[in-house]
Amino acid sequence: xxxxxxxxxxxxxxxxxxxxxxxxxxxxxxxxxxxxxxxxxxxxxxxxxxxxxxxxxxxxxxxxxxxxxxxxxxxxxxxxxxxxxxxxxxxxxxxxxxxxxxxxxxxxxxxxxxxxxxxxxxxxxxxxxxxxxxxxxxxxxxxxxxxxxxxxxxxxxxxxxxxxxxxxxxxxxxxxxxxxxxxxxxxxxxxxxxxxxxxxxxxxxxxxxxxxxxxxxxxxxxxxxxxxxxxxxxxxxxxxxxxxxxxxxxxxxxxxxxxxxxxxxxxxxxxxxxxxxxxxxxxxxxxxxxx
Numbered sequence: 001x002x003x004x005x006x007x008x009x010x011x012x013x014x015x016x017x018x019x020x021x022x023x024x025x026x027x028x029x030x031x032x033x034x035x036x037x038x039x040x041x042x043x044x045x046x047x048x049x050x051x052x053x054x055x056x057x058x059x060x061x062x063x064x065x066x067x068x069x070x071x072x073x074x075x076x077x078x079x080x081x082x083x084x085x086x087x088x089x090x091x092x093x094x095x096x097x098x099x100x101x102x103x104x105x106x107x108x109x110x111x112x113x114x115x116x117x118x119x120x121x122x123x124x125x126x127x128x129x130x131x132x133x134x135x136x137x138x139x140x141x142x143x144x145x146x147x148x149x150x151x152x153x154x155x156x157x158x159x160x161x162x163x164x165x166x167x168x169x170x171x172x173x174x175x176x177x178x179x180x181x182x183x184x185x186x187x188x189x190x191x192x193x194x195x196x197x198x199x200x201x202x203x204x205x206x207x208x209x210x211x212x213x214x215x216x217x218x219x220x221x222x223x224x225x226x227x228x229x230x231x232x233x234x235x236x237x238x239x240x241x242x243x244x245x246x247x248x249x250x251x252x253x254x255x256x257x258x259x260x261x262x263x264x265x266x267x268x269x270x271x272x273x274x275x276x277x278x279x280x281x282x283x284x285x286x287x288x289x290x291x
Contacts (some may be wrong), residue, residue, distance in 0.1 A: 058113070
């Protein structure tokens with residue numbers, strides 16, 4: 001190892017490993033929002049997400065953040081029919097090869113990080129590059145990047161699932177359902193995420209809400225035919241948590257489970273106008289004395 005690489009690793013260790021979770025989170029929060037995080041009396045939804053990261057930690061959070069083990073929870077709570085078909089899982093990146101992949105589109109991802117490889121044609125991919133990146137992910141503890149404790153003790157593995165496509169062969173709409181204290185608060189609807197990313201917020205009656213993220217919105221997203229089923233699924237999956245975002249897909253009126261997200265954007269996602277961060281925060285009861 002040369003000296004520059006050693007210094008780089010040392011700086012990484014000092015910045016990400018030695019600093020306490022609370023100090024790290026407060027530093028990142030101030031840098032992002034330009035005001036001090038009040039962890040003892042959080043008011044905005046982003047402040048409350050930081051509180052959850054520090055103080056709401058259970059083994060169930062770890063299980064449900066694991067994209068492989070969460071399948072057991074889904075099967076138990078709402079049923080196996082909502083699971084995206086799993087092709088195989090492995091602990092070795094070398095197992096991701098042409099022989100092991102099917103002839104239909106797949107999604108390859110690690111169970112403990114964000115992001116995925118979308119494989120529409122297995123004969124037209126850079127396998128070595130994919131294996132290299134997967135190896136890197138298998139050796140990364142995602143917890144240290146964001147201090148989201150649920151990732152700390154996940155056993156890393158690779159999972160390969162069938163790719164969901166709509167009737168036009170496109171990736172489906174992503175319905176991200178924000179749940180607080182076991183109740184649906186709103187839908188975050190993501191469309192066009194492979195290029196022109198559009199994010200629109202709807203209430204549970206499918207009325208467009210007045211705030212946004214730093215993305216275009218589309219007020220004309222059709223109401224899902226099985227909206228009531230999606231609401232019921234979200235509330236069943238959220239009953240064990242103070243806060244969770246339940247991500248679902250809806251293909252030809254069949255609902256599929258995507259993932260459970262406990263800290264959207266790790267609590268660093270800006271809302272516009274800014275006061276909507278505070279208004280959303282009022283909807284989440286953490287059960288702390290000074291709320």
